[in-house]
Amino acid sequence: MNIGILVDILMYIVMVLQMLYVFIGNIPHEILGIAFFCLLVAHIIIKRKWVKAIFKRSVNRSKLATFNNCLMILILIIALVLALSSMGVSRTIFPWFNFLPSPALHKYLATSLLTLSVIHGGMKLYRKSVNKKKAVIIIVILAILALVLGLAAVPYINRHFRTVEINYDENVNGEKTISNDKLLTVYFTRLGNTDFEEDVDAVSGASLLKADGVLMGNTELMAHMLNSISGCDIVPITLTGEKYPSSYTDTVVVASKEIKENARPEIEDIDISGYDTIILVYPLWWGTIPMPVATFLENNDFTGKTIYLLATQGSAGFGSTVEDVAALAKGANVVKGLSIYCDDIPYVRDQLEEWMKSLR
Ligand SMILES: Cc1cc2nc3c(=O)[nH]c(=O)nc-3n(C[C@H](O)[C@H](O)[C@H](O)COP(=O)(O)O)c2cc1C
Structure with a gap:
């Protein structure tokens, strides 16, 4: 030839x-x-x-x-x-x-x-x-x-x-380099809010990853990294009512309906009173925030507090989330942080650390 x-x-x-x-x-x-x-x-x-x-x-x-x-x-x-x-x-x-x-x-x-x-x-x-x-x-x-x-x-x-397998110790743990008692990370992930069957591997998708064999959400992993870097408290936004379907495609459909209807799914209360800075970690859903995040923002008074936004996504950017959060979070100073591509999340600890240092 x-x-x-x-x-x-x-x-x-x-x-x-x-x-x-x-x-x-x-x-x-x-x-x-x-x-x-x-x-x-x-x-x-x-x-x-x-x-x-x-x-x-x-x-x-x-x-x-x-x-x-x-x-x-x-x-x-x-x-x-x-x-x-x-x-x-x-x-x-x-x-x-x-x-x-x-x-x-x-x-x-x-x-x-x-x-x-x-x-x-x-x-x-x-x-x-x-x-x-x-x-x-x-x-x-x-x-x-x-x-x-x-x-x-x-x-x-x-x-x-695709299920991404990572080593929790290598990807998440590390030196605590920042200290801030008044910092709270609030995150929303599909994982804790989905009705998975027992055989979760059969329905796994890209928004799922396994850290040492344990399933975690993308934003959840980022919240754990923020905790490892700063010792900040972390709390998930958790639905109290009906959860999202286990199928990724069905969740996309349900999310679209919720956004069109401007729904406010009920969530567990989150006490933000002891904190002056909140890092909000959320996935982009149809270019905006998932509606349970809207519920969290509307349910709380953010007067005098700063909300830093950390988005994860499957394409790029923040969509309309910066404006959407600013419109919903009463009294908050909303600051655009980082938008992380979902595939990069396991490797993002150093970038998060640099970013957190830049906030001081
Ligand atoms: C219902 C739904 C809608 C989504 N919409 C978008 C979108 O509009 N733009 C985008 O870049 N990614 C979109 N994604 C991808 C997620 O933002 C991405 O996979 C994210 O990292 C998931 O985080 P999680 O595992 O913490 O839920 C969507 C995912 C779902 C489940």
Whole structure:
């Protein structure tokens, strides 16, 4: 087999494996990322004549050649930015480079690169094929599949089928570096508020993780980290009435209904009187706070208190939560804190510590 074709095939295999990072784990993902960029350099060296031709001036260039050239330039730019973003989200190989707060951009770039590379590879098929219409249909189908894989299938698999296993001692415990008796962390997590069956593994999803084999919610783990860093009291928001369904998808539907109805599910009382600072840790639900968090905010008087917001999410940002909390928490000074991507939560202790130090 020609070395050029071998490199091309390897590149496609690595790209698809990279997209399935939820199955291969972080360290292989980072190593394969480096392998991919070595293959890309090899690909450019092998195709150097073509690459040079892109930048040559030519008056007689066909529309197809111009399209292909633009495509290749775009692929090169995206690959470069993707390489930078890979270092930006790296936790193991380039941890000192970790400058991107959320991997969302990295994911969109990777999906774009795969999609454009499929079109780029398809151009060969188009040129050689007799039936051009059929070739275009095949290319469009493959490009749509690449988009669906990156934008829908992988996030779906991630949320529904992945249980993250961590070591509590390594990920949560550490030196207590901050002291504040008047600090309370209040968190809401799906885990303690869900009607799980006994065989909880059968319904596990991305918002579930296991610390030393014990199931925990994402926000719960963050609350434990805050406690380990500062010794602050932590308290969950707990429903007193009906719990959320065990199925992730059903919970999404119920949450949507609650938000539309501006519902206030009943919760256990939380006494905030002895604290002047509250860290509120919550997951983004439909871009806003879960409605039990709204109940907590409306049930209490926050006059003279500061609420720091710590959001967790499956995409990026705070959604409308900063405004939503400010509108509900009477008398509070609401301050935007950090928004942590759900996959990053097990590794976020150092970032939380830095952030807590910056509050003093
Ligand atoms: C009902 C529901 C709605 C969600 N809506 C969003 C959303 O709008 N945007 C987002 O980025 N993540 C969304 N997510 C993902 C969660 O914010 C994320 O998985 C979070 O880390 C879960 O935290 P927990 O395990 O403490 O409940 C949603 C999750 C659920 C269950």
